[in-house]
Amino acid sequence: MKICVLGGDGYCGWATALYLSQRGHQVAIVDNFARRLWDHELGVQTLTPIRSMPERLRSWRRISGEDIEFLSGDITEYDFLSQVMKKVSPDAVVHFAEQRAAPYSMIDRKHAVFTQVNNVVGTLNLLFAMREFRPDCHLVKLGTMGEYGTPNIDIEEGYLTVEHNGRKDVVPFPKQPGSFYHLSKVHDSHNIMFACKIWGLRATDLNQGVVYGTMTDESALEEDLINRFDYDEIFGTVLNRFCAQAAVGHPLTVYGKGGQTRGYLDIRDTVRCVELACLNPARSGECRVYNQFTEQFSVLELAHLVQAAGRNMNLNVEINHLPDPRVEAEEHYYNARHSKLVELGLKPHLLSESLLDSLLNIAIRYSERIDPSLFLPKVNWRSAHNDRRQKSAAAGSSYEGPLEASAVSAGGNGHFVKE
Amino acid sequence: MKICVLGGDGYCGWATALYLSQRGHQVAIVDNFARRLWDHELGVQTLTPIRSMPERLRSWRRISGEDIEFLSGDITEYDFLSQVMKKVSPDAVVHFAEQRAAPYSMIDRKHAVFTQVNNVVGTLNLLFAMREFRPDCHLVKLGTMGEYGTPNIDIEEGYLTVEHNGRKDVVPFPKQPGSFYHLSKVHDSHNIMFACKIWGLRATDLNQGVVYGTMTDESALEEDLINRFDYDEIFGTVLNRFCAQAAVGHPLTVYGKGGQTRGYLDIRDTVRCVELACLNPARSGECRVYNQFTEQFSVLELAHLVQAAGRNMNLNVEINHLPDPRVEAEEHYYNARHSKLVELGLKPHLLSESLLDSLLNIAIRYSERIDPSLFLPKVNWRSAHNDRRQKSAAAGSSYEGPLEASAVSAGGNGHFVKE
Secondary structure: OOEEEEEOOOOHHHHHHHHHOOOEEEEEEEEEEEEHHHHHHHOOOOOOOOOOOHHHHHHHHHHOOOOOEEEEEEOOOHHHHHHHHHHHOOOOEOOOOOOOOHHOOEEEEEHHHHHHHHHHHHHHHHHHHHHHHOOOEEEEEEEEEEOOOOOOOOEOOOEEEEEOOEEEEEEEOOOOOOOOHHHHHHHHHHHHHHHHHHOOOOEEEEEEEEEEEEOOOOOHHHHHOOOOOOOOOOOOOOOHHHHHHOOOOOEEEEEEEOOHHHHHHHHHHHHHHHHHHHHOOOOOEEEEEEEOEEEEEEEOOOOOOHHHHHHHHOOOOOOOEEEOOOOOOOOOOEEEEEOOOHHHOOOOOOOOOHHHHHHHHHHHOOOHHHHHHOOOOOOOOOOOOOOOOOOOOHHHHOOOOOOOHHHHOOOOOOOOEEE | OOOEEEEEOOOHHHHHHHHHHHHOOOEEEEEOOOHHHHHHHOOOOOOOOOOOHHHHHHHHHHOOOOOEEEOOOOOHHHHHHHHOOOOOOOOEEEEEEOOOOOHHHEHHHHHHHHHHHHHHHHHHHHHHHHHHHOOOEEEEEEEHHHOOOOOOEEEEOOEEEEOOEEEEEEEOOOOOOOOHHHHHHHHHHHHHHHHHHHHEEEEEEEEEEEOOOOOOOOOOHOOOOOOOOOOOOOOOOHHHHHHHHHHHHOEEEEEOOOOOOEEEHHHHHHHHHHHHHOOOOOOOOOOEEEEEEEEEEEEEHHHHHHHHHHHHHHOOOOEEEEEEEEOOOOOOOOOOOOOOOHHOOOOOOOOHHHHHHHHHHHHHOOOOHOOHOOOOOOOOOOEEOOOOOOOOHOOOOOOOOOOHHHHHOOOOOOOOEOO
């Protein structure tokens, strides 16, 4: 298939582009390097030394013999996106091209507005470009399990059958997202569902869980193909961050009680799920929703798993309970269905000791690139303005240090609690 | 109370500002005259000759002895909105300042993107400004009954108690909006609910039905205070449009079968509902939702009511069924709860023959201002690009004529069907 990967320079996007290319699909990456820009803005960097896009593509061509086309630009610019749709004529568009970090969206008003406008306008543009230039193309959109929040009922895959006052209907599953970022994905979901209805477009909304891991079969082929590994409080997903912390002897930063339970998946399953969605397109007018994760864990369970894996490698791993900088239930019911991708053929890579070993080894290998000041949460959901600007070098320090824990206190005493 | 009315130059906003001022509240209007600009863009005008804001406010001062403060600006500009919040220090902010026409949002991509960005950013800015400068202020936000769509179950006021797999929860009522405009209100609702949760803000989301009428006790005091009366296919709400059509002998334009059922209310109830919401503020952290309408009608029922009222005035009123330019169910179940505002004290003005007489008389009085070419729907939901631009005068005609009915055909034969 001809597949366009929007946001193909990012964490999930790069891994997906390589996988799809290796599987024989004709891949075109579209990216504006926004993710690399945010690293500069925040004074952070991926643990792994990712290469520039030209280097990445040259290496992939040398190793695989496959060409991946690259188009540099921003999908919030409609003229650019129109050109992409006309030039590539894709059978499927995989849409990762959004600001995807909850803490980034909660920094302040500007970051909240940027996140929602960027994500909503990019997706609206894509819907219009499909309608205008490629109405049979299948949209594979990355949503998030975070759209559902943590209701006290089982979470279904996108739709819920409701019986109410003796009548029955199937309705979109109610959404209770937990950040301005998660809200942007909810806005997208509603927009996509509507566009499918009025224009007969085809869409699959992949409500993805928290992704962990960095290596896929493809990115492991050569260091030039290495994928991102974010460990900072803004972009670092929790398991990757815990492994980086364990590698340098920093206590694992568990927010609150750590009972926050979410769906998780290995990045090797991300890429496979995306291909499965592409190979089994939605019907015209259909907006399918798949919950894309393989296992549920609480944050504290993950911390204990990393602690145990570290022990086997002679790492002394402590767990710290910090005041939760987010507004979320620290203990709650959570049971989300995730059978549709398995029915399509997904064979999950469950979280194993060997995967944790490999993650810890990667973190140890690149540990000189770790800045521990980036581990502690500085973005507090309860504050409308969190200072995340780098201090100027002239002021004596290149980066601001971590805030005191009290800066993220939810009214508690602000002290770390060791377990 | 000190009440800030955002969008106080518009149809509901102006009536509300006058009513609140007459009731003894201290009122400040904020507006950027976007609504008047859209009239120019589309080559339409209100049936009633509304006055400029300085004239409106001078007349009100002369007649009532009350001053209404006016601040000219755009709430999508945060610096301006911050100044407003600091200067006015309102107890309540009534937020009408959004693009509110479904057809306008469906013209093309630019209008869809504009509507969503304008509405979402304005509301986000307002939430941040409240958090920053006036955290105890009560947000009274105009939502729409159109957020719910037409589910096959009873519509509740904002929240639904769900029993699922033996567990129970109260969740936001699932949303199935029918235009990019209605979607923007759904996005707002989710953003507001979240802001209340994380920052302890107070909000009342008024999911308003279709408003009809133009006179309130205040605007009727003098012609200088006259309110808008939109009759065109873009901004004209259906009952007002029917009355304008009846007044000039144009067939009433019923879309499809006319079984589309919605909640309706008299503009005199709009203003009272807003005051009731202000006088009974939400608690800190609470996001209340009220369904703000008084009666349900199908479009065809309304057409028959206008036909009957016209007959009594010796008007010969025909009803035409046009192919529905919207994508919506033309016949469906509809039963929406609307008891909370009545519990707070609303005494509804139900739709009566005398109100229809008065609306028809207003339409007859100003009938020389009616351009019948503006009655027919030119914005087709199924098309991603509807040409709504005025032709240049140089091209021989100031305004484009109505499109052929086939331009909005849903695949039917495109001919009008007379009833």
